[in-house]
Amino acid sequence: MKFRLPFAPMVALRFLREGRMQTLLILAGTTGGVAVIVFLTQLITQLQAQIVDRVLGSQAHVVIRPLEEANRRAIDADGYATVIEPRAQRLRSVDQWENIARLAAGMEGVTAVSPVATGPAFAVRGQANKSVALMGVDAERYRRIVRMEEYMVAGRFAVDGPRAVIGSELAKDLGIGLEDKLRVMLPNGRDELLVVGGVFDIGNKDLNRRWVFVTLPLAQSLLDLPGGISNLDLTVADIFEAQAVADRLRAATNLTVDSWMTTNAQLLAALRNQTVSNNLIRSFVTIIVALGIASVLVVSVVQKQKEIGILRAMGASRSAILQVFLIQGALVGAVGSVVGSLLAFTLLQVFSRIYRNADGSPLFSAQLEPRFIAMAALVATVVGLASALIPARRASRMDPVQAIRS
Numbered sequence: 001m002k003f004r005l006p007f008a009p010m011v012a013l014r015f016l017r018e019g020r021m022q023t024l025l026i027l028a029g030t031t032g033g034v035a036v037i038v039f040l041t042q043l044i045t046q047l048q049a050q051i052v053d054r055v056l057g058s059q060a061h062v063v064i065r066p067l068e069e070a071n072r073r074a075i076d077a078d079g080y081a082t083v084i085e086p087r088a089q090r091l092r093s094v095d096q097w098e099n100i101a102r103l104a105a106g107m108e109g110v111t112a113v114s115p116v117a118t119g120p121a122f123a124v125r126g127q128a129n130k131s132v133a134l135m136g137v138d139a140e141r142y143r144r145i146v147r148m149e150e151y152m153v154a155g156r157f158a159v160d161g162p163r164a165v166i167g168s169e170l171a172k173d174l175g176i177g178l179e180d181k182l183r184v185m186l187p188n189g190r191d192e193l194l195v196v197g198g199v200f201d202i203g204n205k206d207l208n209r210r211w212v213f214v215t216l217p218l219a220q221s222l223l224d225l226p227g228g229i230s231n232l233d234l235t236v237a238d239i240f241e242a243q244a245v246a247d248r249l250r251a252a253t254n255l256t257v258d259s260w261m262t263t264n265a266q267l268l269a270a271l272r273n274q275t276v277s278n279n280l281i282r283s284f285v286t287i288i289v290a291l292g293i294a295s296v297l298v299v300s301v302v303q304k305q306k307e308i309g310i311l312r313a314m315g316a317s318r319s320a321i322l323q324v325f326l327i328q329g330a331l332v333g334a335v336g337s338v339v340g341s342l343l344a345f346t347l348l349q350v351f352s353r354i355y356r357n358a359d360g361s362p363l364f365s366a367q368l369e370p371r372f373i374a375m376a377a378l379v380a381t382v383v384g385l386a387s388a389l390i391p392a393r394r395a396s397r398m399d400p401v402q403a404i405r406s
Contacts, residue, residue: 136222
């Protein structure tokens with residue numbers, strides 16, 4: 001038994017076949033619009049994710065520190081406040097940090113907590129010396145804050161006894177490598193001879209030149225922080241909820257609590273502006289595609305007046321004529337979304353081979369996320385239907401006699 005399409009889809013396909021040039025033009029416009037939307041959305045989403053990952057790959061999402069010391073204004077007998085110079089900040093420990101660490105670890109959204117004892121020092125090797133930041137950490141806990149294993153270029157991220165992990169720039173400046181020795185000297189007169197157990201390259205030259213990781217007890221001893229820490233580093237499940245977590249911790253502890261969103265405010269503003277720009281581009285492209293579909297279908301209604309009149313005279317209902325043009329719009333949108341997604345994938349493949357990072361790795365992945373394809377298909381089909389609505393209503397309201405005479 002031969003399969004036959006229902007009346008409305010059959011007539012819609014016939015009209016599209018008869019107006020091949022118009023159909024090809026409208027498909028080209030829809031395909032181009034979908035390709036632009038999918039390509040830009042995928043590209044900008046990936047680039048933003050990479051930027052955030054690079055920034056947060058070397059820092060905690062939330063940091064808890066002691067409150068800054070401040071001088072109180074003295075009031076004289078006449079009621080005037082004496083102007084006092086700001087007090088110089090000294091290295092202090094977070095009070096009752098073990099309790100605060102437990103509080104933070106139990107807070108919703110927090111995934112890891114690591115104590116850190118950090119302070120200024122000098123790294124000395126022969127006649128060479130460099131200003132560094134001594135970082136006392138528990139290696140196992142700190143790995144959950146910064147993925148140091150991914151950045152190791154020699155040795156491994158393991159601090160034990162006098163063994164330290166240093167950055168690649170510092171190793172180059174001092175002319176040292178694995179198992180070589182260097183001395184760290186602190187402003188308080190303490191010093192320690194360390195053995196290089198690992199070298200990292202975190203992708204930031206300043207951090208590669210400054211960070212020297214040692215055990216937490218050793219840093220506490222050298223920095224005169226017996227049993228204390230200078231800050232607690234935290235990571236959160238949703239990076240864009242970091243500020244909310246920081247606000248809750250600040251209220252609960254009355255300490256200085258900063259999130260990456262405040263310390264990287266300019267970056268966050270740039271990402272938001274980029275998202276707004278992308279949304280504007282997508283909106284304009286969607287409007288242009290919708291106008292293209294609507295204009296072509298309006299012309300099709302004018303050209304097909306006689307056929308529409310004959311169909312109405314043969315008994316076709318207004319709703320059937322309405323469906324004919326709505327199906328045309330939906331078909332154009334659906335086919336355009338499929339071809340446009342394939343074109344966007346091709347563009348991603350081409351650009352991922354052309355544009356690369358300094359280390360030769362692709363700047364972005366050439367993979368298309370299924371949610372973007374589904375979004376494009378839905379938007380294109382809905383836009384096709386919406387664009388066809390006015391021409392379809394016009395066709396369905398035609399008087400059969402006048403349509404045939406025209």
